[in-house]
Amino acid sequence: MSTPTVIGTHVEVRDLVVRFGKRTALDGLDLTLDTGVHGLLGPNGAGKTTLMRLLATVAKPTSGTVSLLDHDLRDHRQLRRVRRRLGYLPQHFGYYPRFTVREFVEYFAWLKEVPADRVPTAVDRAIERVGLLDRADDKLKKLSGGMLRRAGIAQAIVNDPDILLFDEPTAGLDPEQRVEFRELLRAIGVDACVLVATHLVEDVTAACTDVTLVNGGRSVFRGTPEELAAAADDSVGGDSPIERGYTTVLRAARQG
């Protein structure tokens, strides 16, 4: 495990507004994240993926500010520095089916400008951390959906990022793989800022140090998973305290 390289705020979002035509995806969102594993919850259309794409530097805000690792993303040189320290697994993960796992991760190490002397070790380590070392020389087109997802995670972590963004990372993973993935998240979260956007509240309970709930493009809750569970109204439906807490907060936000 590498030593933390960031002292201070990893992610700072202020009064963030994103509009697509007449639709407002994010509406004055504020968010501050530091080291740890952070959950991002919310219903469909709440703005989770829009926020992830902004933090991944592939989208730009309509207004407001986004600062990553204390860098201003409007400056091209600072943006490039941030990208070297960023890992991202999008919801719809694209890949090159004829590449092997090792070639794919190595290619992204090149794209992420990992120093050449560190690449072989970094690639092996990333593949090992996602448990694909025995399939490293298999082509991606031969892998199952879960394995592909893990190859996607490997490319995201190959540069030992300080900010790691996972959009629905456990989709396609079986229960055992999800448990292993949560362990990986906890390990990475010791010295990096990991943001996990998900629909699966049990992932948040198991792996996240805190959780942000967004609705209608705004943050409606920020606290620990336990605090979200404690917010539950026993009269609302749900199989677990955190599910009930999620539903309670969401309904309150809609009524308010």
Next chain:
Amino acid sequence: MDRTTRRAFRTDLVRGVAPVAILAITGAGIATLFNDSERWAGRWGPLMEYARVIMIVLVPLAVAAAAWQAGRDRRRRTDELLGTTPRPSWQHVALGWAGVTLAAVLGLVLAWLAGVALVAPIATYSGRGWWWGLAVGALALAAASALGTAVGRLVPGRLVAPLAGIGAYVLLGIGTYSDRLTWLTPSFSGATDGTRYLPGWVHVSQALWLAGLAAALVLLAAARHRWLAAIPALVAVTAAVPLVATDDEGRWRVDHTAMAPVCTDEGGLEVCLARVNAFLLDAAEEPVREQLARWDGVDGGFVRAVDRVSIDDAALAPERTAVLEVAHLMSWNGEWSEESEHGERIETVFAQAAADLVYRNCRPYAGDVTAEPAHTSMIWAAEAAHYWTIGETTPLGVVVEDGETAPFQVLLSRPEAEQKDWLGRYLAAAHTCEPAAFDALMEELR
């Protein structure tokens, strides 16, 4: 280039469209090159020129391959992930472009090497500056790959790659029909006989035009500041100006070394081929000399046969010289052909030389072969000499009405001494071009 970049390039090369492109371009290159191998076999210059002729096929293939490679990120939905990485996107795009370019150039080189097998073992002239033409061909494939890359990056759709290839084929086709624009295309409309070469400034201008074009297109496809493409585009346009502003005569130069006659003389009968065709001399010597021997006893008859490409102007050929189109008797592998695929034999080539005396010296059509000849007896006499040289009373392709006898048949039916007497007077008439002399010759054959 560091180790990681080399590895990324290798991966792109091996896992991308490049392996298919190498196979397609090599295969298409060899097939089209060998379709007309008699036009370049044994000669380095024409081999290069024909390698440029087949660019009309290779360039569209390179365009299509590069467009397919450049469209990969869109097809595989990796653009979003790539957008989060720090490496400037032009480097990723350039890697794909370089891979397809390498594949296309390898395809061209492999096809050319296959052609070398029919040149290197027999060539009698090393040629002049042809390697620059080949290098420009490689640059043309780099520009084609850049065009495909730009199209594939900027235009979405799975059909873009094949359509870009077809579009390139059509554009090249149109370009090669224009005397001036054809010099902006990498494709030659034909190959010379090996006695012409392009001066250095043409190769340099074409190289700058194509390199500038390639750089401009790659920058246009991927640079963060696309206006930078204007700089190489300016270089390309500047280099293109002299190419389109010069007429054809200003481009091709005569290679007197290639034309220099290489001769063999036996018993007073001389056979001379141009140095560029001299690899045929050993095989040509005997059949040509047999033809010359037939004119023994003819007053003013041929005692020398020369390759047409060894002289600037056939009209200036020495007395008693048959000017032969030797290239017509070159086979697909550069050997002497007893009979070409068009039915040409040494007899027919020699016969043409006998008839050409009249056409060249007397110009019965006055330069317009569609017009009625001023003196039909000239034509008939030339035809009689032509068929006498072939020596067959019923040659292939000649139709004589039942009950009639063609003049050449009358000639061939006469005793040999009379035949040779007639031919002596024919040769004399071909020098004076007196219509009355031809009228008298034909009167004898009625």
